Amino acid sequence: RKEVEQDPGPFNVPEGATVAFNCTYSNSASQSFFWYRQDCRKEPKLLMSVYSSGNEDGRFTAQLNRASQYISLLIRDSKLSDSATYLCVVSPYTGGFKTIFGAGTRLFVKA
């Protein structure tokens, strides 16, 4: 079993739709969680951190479920510009450098 698993997709949704991605992690000692966004043939960029209490930034909401060991990303009112690959990132311990990246979930938003 991979340490961080994501549904690779692709998710094909119309503009204005709400879409959600889940990411599961195997190490219960994981401390820090992030979502990164990667556009085609570009470098990853931080989208948002995921806190225990949840985190909302405009149309994006991230949540953490420690009991079930997964994090989620919800995108409301999808835009064409949201089309990208979303990477789930998990740090196994505070200050740790061996951060684990998921393989990514591809999202296509169509007009």
Next chain:
Amino acid sequence: IAGITQAPTSQILAAGRRMTLRCTQDMRHNAMYWYRQDLGLGLRLIHYSNTAGTTGKGEVPDGYSVSRANTDDFPLTLASAVPSQTSVYFCASSKGGMNTEAFFGQGTRLTVV
């Protein structure tokens, strides 16, 4: 413009040749990293450096070496390239550890033939 720069952006390399991928950052970040990204496998950590003068092995270090002589530069060397090292390589940096935001370079597309 502050950021992290990689060179070259792409390279075709004959198997058995030595190659150094360059990475420079001007953000005075303590930590730097090298990842490779392969289809379906995501980003995998090759080597990292907590601060100038120190380095550590990541998930897939075999066949690669790094050095950190100063804060700004973190080159990655393939001593004798093999086709399985064909990949996209990303250098990244962060203020301290991966619990803070990591900034990535634009990547180097390496093909070993």
